Amino acid sequence: MRTYVLRRLLQVLPLLVGISALSFLLLQLAPGDFLNTVAENPQVSTQTLEAMRHRFGLDRPWYVQYALYLKNLFLHLDFGESFSRHQPVFTVLREGLLNTLLLAAAAAVVTWGLAIPLGVWAGMRHNSAVDRGLSVLAFVWLSVPEVLSGLLLLMLAARTGWFPVGGMRSLAWSELDAGARALDLLRHLALPALVAGLTPLAGRMRQMRGNLLDVLQLDYITAARAKGLDERTVVFKHALRNAINPLITLFGYTLGSLVSGSLVAEIIFSWPGLGRITYEAIQAQDQYLVMGSVLMASVVLVLGNLAADLLLAVADPRISRD
Amino acid sequence: MNRRAVYLTCAALGLGLAAAGCGGRSGPAGAFRDTHPLPPDTMTFAMPEAGRYGGRFVLGQTTDPKTFNVMLANETSSTDVDDRMFTSLTEFDNATQSITPMLAKRWEVSPDGLTWTWHLRRGAAFSDGRPITSADVLFSFEVAYDSTLHPSVQDLLTIDGKRIEVSAPDSYTVVTRIPKPYALVIPALGSLRVMPRHVLEPAYREGRFASAYSVSTPPDSIVTSGPWRVGQFVAKEKTVLVRNPFWFGVDSKGRRLPYLDELVWVVVPDQNTAVLKFESGDVDGLDNVKPEDYKRYAENQQKGDYTLYDLGPGLTSNFFWFNLNTVRETKRGKKAGSPVVGPVKYAWFSNPDFRRAVSMAVDRDAIIRSVFFGEAVNNWSIMTPGYKQFYTGYVSPYDHDPARAKRLLAELGFRDRDGDGVLEDAGGHAVSFTLKTNSDNVIRIAVANFIKDDLARIGIRCIPAGVDFNTLISNIREDFQYDAVLGGLGAAIPPDPGMGPNFFRSSGATHYWHMRQPAPGTPEEARVDSLFDQLVSTTDMERRRAAFAEIERILGEQCWSIMLPTIRVKLPVRNGFGNIQPSVIPHRLLWNSDRIFVKPGARKT
Numbered sequence: 052m053r054t055y056v057l058r059r060l061l062q063v064l065p066l067l068v069g070i071s072a073l074s075f076l077l078l079q080l081a082p083g084d085f086l087n088t089v090a091e092n093p094q095v096s097t098q099t100l101e102a103m104r105h106r107f108g109l110d111r112p113w114y115v116q117y118a119l120y121l122k123n124l125f126l127h128l129d130f131g132e133s134f135s136r137h138q139p140v141f142t143v144l145r146e147g148l149l150n151t152l153l154l155a156a157a158a159a160v161v162t163w164g165l166a167i168p169l170g171v172w173a174g175m176r177h178n179s180a181v182d183r184g185l186s187v188l189a190f191v192w193l194s195v196p197e198v199l200s201g202l203l204l205l206m207l208a209a210r211t212g213w214f215p216v217g218g219m220r221s222l223a224w225s226e227l228d229a230g231a232r233a234l235d236l237l238r239h240l241a242l243p244a245l246v247a248g249l250t251p252l253a254g255r256m257r258q259m260r261g262n263l264l265d266v267l268q269l270d271y272i273t274a275a276r277a278k279g280l281d282e283r284t285v286v287f288k289h290a291l292r293n294a295i296n297p298l299i300t301l302f303g304y305t306l307g308s309l310v311s312g313s314l315v316a317e318i319i320f321s322w323p324g325l326g327r328i329t330y331e332a333i334q335a336q337d338q339y340l341v342m343g344s345v346l347m348a349s350v351v352l353v354l355g356n357l358a359a360d361l362l363l364a365v366a367d368p369r370i371s372r373d
Numbered sequence: 374m375n376r377r378a379v380y381l382t383c384a385a386l387g388l389g390l391a392a393a394g395c396g397g398r399s400g401p402a403g404a405f406r407d408t409h410p411l412p413p414d415t416m417t418f419a420m421p422e423a424g425r426y427g428g429r430f431v432l433g434q435t436t437d438p439k440t441f442n443v444m445l446a447n448e449t450s451s452t453d454v455d456d457r458m459f460t461s462l463t464e465f466d467n468a469t470q471s472i473t474p475m476l477a478k479r480w481e482v483s484p485d486g487l488t489w490t491w492h493l494r495r496g497a498a499f500s501d502g503r504p505i506t507s508a509d510v511l512f513s514f515e516v517a518y519d520s521t522l523h524p525s526v527q528d529l530l531t532i533d534g535k536r537i538e539v540s541a542p543d544s545y546t547v548v549t550r551i552p553k554p555y556a557l558v559i560p561a562l563g564s565l566r567v568m569p570r571h572v573l574e575p576a577y578r579e580g581r582f583a584s585a586y587s588v589s590t591p592p593d594s595i596v597t598s599g600p601w602r603v604g605q606f607v608a609k610e611k612t613v614l615v616r617n618p619f620w621f622g623v624d625s626k627g628r629r630l631p632y633l634d635e636l637v638w639v640v641v642p643d644q645n646t647a648v649l650k651f652e653s654g655d656v657d658g659l660d661n662v663k664p665e666d667y668k669r670y671a672e673n674q675q676k677g678d679y680t681l682y683d684l685g686p687g688l689t690s691n692f693f694w695f696n697l698n699t700v701r702e703t704k705r706g707k708k709a710g711s712p713v714v715g716p717v718k719y720a721w722f723s724n725p726d727f728r729r730a731v732s733m734a735v736d737r738d739a740i741i742r743s744v745f746f747g748e749a750v751n752n753w754s755i756m757t758p759g760y761k762q763f764y765t766g767y768v769s770p771y772d773h774d775p776a777r778a779k780r781l782l783a784e785l786g787f788r789d790r791d792g793d794g795v796l797e798d799a800g801g802h803a804v805s806f807t808l809k810t811n812s813d814n815v816i817r818i819a820v821a822n823f824i825k826d827d828l829a830r831i832g833i834r835c836i837p838a839g840v841d842f843n844t845l846i847s848n849i850r851e852d853f854q855y856d857a858v859l860g861g862l863g864a865a866i867p868p869d870p871g872m873g874p875n876f877f878r879s880s881g882a883t884h885y886w887h888m889r890q891p892a893p894g895t896p897e898e899a900r901v902d903s904l905f906d907q908l909v910s911t912t913d914m915e916r917r918r919a920a921f922a923e924i925e926r927i928l929g930e931q932c933w934s935i936m937l938p939t940i941r942v943k944l945p946v947r948n949g950f951g952n953i954q955p956s957v958i959p960h961r962l963l964w965n966s967d968r969i970f971v972k973p974g975a976r977k978t
Contacts, residue, residue, distance in 0.1 A: 082841070083847045089525065091846055092447075092863075095525050095528060095875075095882075096531075096875065097882045097889070099523055099527060102520065106521060132584075133439075135439040135447075136439045136440060136588060137440055138589055142589055146608050150609075202645055202646075205645075206649065208649075209649040215655070216655055220607075220610065222611070225605070318643050321641050321646060321650075323608060323610045327609060327642060336843060
């Protein structure tokens with residue numbers, strides 16, 4: 052087990068080199084650089100631009116820049132400095148990553164907390180009114196874009212005052228005690244989590260239903276029913292454990308799409324997450340900030356997959372990792 | 374099978390989530406009581422009404438400040454905040470559009486106009502109580518002139534390629550000597566923000582100046598010279614400024630400013646969300662509103678308890694220009710000095726009459742009605758009607774007149790030789806060009822499409838192309854790969870044509886249509902260059918205005934930049950605040966932030 056985890060973690064290193072090389076190359080191929088916004092200002096002279104380019108090291112050939120980056124990354128665990136903020140990349144990203152994880156976790160609770168029971172329910176009542184109703188709902192959800200549902204929910208919040216209009220904390224946060232803070236955070240979290248969580252819900256629910264239906268047709272289920280077990284035991288004890296395996300794998304992958312997955316919700320709800328930092332960094336061509344965020348997202352993906360594999364081993368004793 | 378490992382992994386994830394919930398501290402205190410004695414030299418600010426202490430003003434911002442180091446702040450999200458925290462020798466009063474004393478209580482100039490003596494306010498102090506003296510001004514100059522850091526203020530402080538000589542005969546006197554008479558000495562020196570030497574010099578000597586005063590620096594250790602200092606910063610969420618208890622500004626009753634306890638920026642990246650946040654009362658003002666929303670704001674003023682201020686035409690001029698740039702160095706079969714667009718297009722673009730015909734094809738009133746929802750005015754100059762000192766009322770002789778445009782093109786030998794509705798030149802080349810603009814700007818894209826239709830009516834094929842902002846900048850500044858570009862020129866502080874040497878001078882880096890010319894390429898550009906020298910070398914306002922009026926006329930005659938309408942600026946501010954005096958000059962709402970106060974009885978705190 053331990054060697055398995057270690058081996059998986061070691062595999063990350065070459066992966067990170069590959070990912071960083073690719074993203075660096077893409078950034079180099081993209082037209083312009085970080086100083087384009089400065090260049091647009093008519094009061095800035097060409098000499099100033101050149102001096103800034105030199106200060107940021109942008110006047111060196113790309114392979115020299117990349118070699119230096121790799122050296123600092125692996126020898127000193129240094130992700131470089133953000134051009135726009137004059138701060139270490141890691142400092143800039145750390146907070147955003149935690150906020151994004153919080154939103155993603157809440158969204159995951161919404162998605163999986165609804166998808167699994169609803170999927171099971173639909174699967175048990177195959178072809179019934181419940182099943183059809185849920186299918187219709189699922190397709191409606193699937194076809195409403197996140198932007199629209201997000202803005203509609205925000206309008207609801209603005210009209211009714213039930214929820215805050217975006218943001219992560221109220222302005223009065225610092226005057227609140229711990230309990231009030233938790234409540235405040237939850238109120239701010241509710242709508243973005245709902246928007247980010249409802250989008251993948253339909254797909255996951257259909258998947259759960261399909262898996263369960265497949266399993267329910269297998270011989271051992273027929274055997275279990277023939278033994279005279281009641282339907283609840285058949286479904287929850289025998290069928291569900293097998294039907295849920297593919298969803299655990301999927302769960303790991305959703306961790307990987309963290310950054311992009313909640314971007315829309317982050318922007319509409321002013322959520323201070325990694326997606327927004329990355330998006331702004333790409334627009335501004337703040338290259339080391341972009342690379343740092345891509346690398347962090349990759350690490351989260353790898354860890355997520357690892358967690359999913361381990362969870363799978365727990366759920367299904369047939370799978371051995373040794 | 375080791376279950377414990379699994380649980381540990383999950384627990385680690387959970388811990389990370391819990392940590393994300395932790396936040397900052399400090400908040401508004403009770404009623405403010407001024408505990409520090411006022412300095413001998415206070416600065417009394419004129420204002421519509423004397424206010425009272427307390428409360429906060431919350432503003433929406435699309436992104437957060439990147440640094441609190443005002444010297445290295447390069448974009449508005451940072452300067453909007455940083456400029457409130459660091460004062461300078463002089464400041465620009467947006468209401469009157471004139472220069473006012475600030476840290477320098479008065480100044481004298483020698484008869485030759487070269488030596489300027491600045492008398493600093495006695496008793497002026499930084500936010501930690503230490504006095505602001507000439508040593509701090511000298512230190513700020515040293516940093517501004519640093520060749521490694523190269524702050525962008527260096528360009529403003531460089532006159533004719535030379536530095537300003539600075540010395541300090543005593544703690545409260547600074548003497549500056551400029552290499553030649555220069556009209557913008559006061560605003561140039563006013564753009565230098567004074568930073569505390571006693572805090573920053575060690576960092577500067579050790580080469581750590583760029584990371585000093587970053588957004589992660591503890592707020593208490595950021596010592597400021599202006600009315601505000603940092604109270605709290607939460608990345609991507611909010612920036613809270615609190616009063617500098619030692620600020621030398623007072624009101625007419627001799628009470629220390631600022632009135633407000635807190636000045637808050639809340640980050641709202643999405644414009645639609647910003648509207649909702651304003652309407653729900655979370656935000657007290659917005660300083661950037663889309664013209665299509667004006668009507669909605671105007672209608673809801675009563676219900677939402679706010680006022681939509683009409684600031685009049687903005688300072689940004691919009692125009693498009695043809696590429697007259699020449700190849701810099703010979704490669705890929707293009708010889709240095711030959712036109713980038715090739716000889717055929719260059720023959721069209723370089724002909725003033727062709728450009729005039731294009732200008733006359735554009736139906737600007739239709740653009741105002743459709744793209745700007747009527748919220749724009751015709752504008753014929755870089756100095757839009759928003760510039761009080763330099764607006765002349767000049768009107769171009771080449772406004773919308775398609776019939777005249779057609780006649781002019783016919784005289785130039787353009788005819789539709791093959792009957793396809795598109796003109797051909799004498800060599801049989803169909804007159805067609807692409808008009809690039811940045812695709813993220815919805816208004817510009819719409820304007821480009823109007824221009825396309827207008828030009829089609831006189832037989833010119835124009836192909837609008839939206840490209841990525843960064844690509845567009847590279848095209849304009851580096852590779853010149855374009856026929857025509859639709860762009861604009863924003864405002865500088867102070868709003869003075871002398872602030873735009875790079876645009877007006879033929880050698881300038883933003884003399885878009887033909888940049889960085891070693892010598893003026895046309896007699897008209899040579900004339901503009903010499904007029905611009907006059908404009909910046911005298912302080913006599915009448916002569917400066919006359920020089921600019923002549924530049925404006927030449928630009929209008931030549932149509933190098935074909936002018937388009939300028940937007941009318943409106944912005945909503947919640948009622949219940951006093952001394953709100955929004956202006957088109959940045960910062961539109963907070964230029965007098967230390968004088969804004971919460972009126973008695975207002976429901977907001």
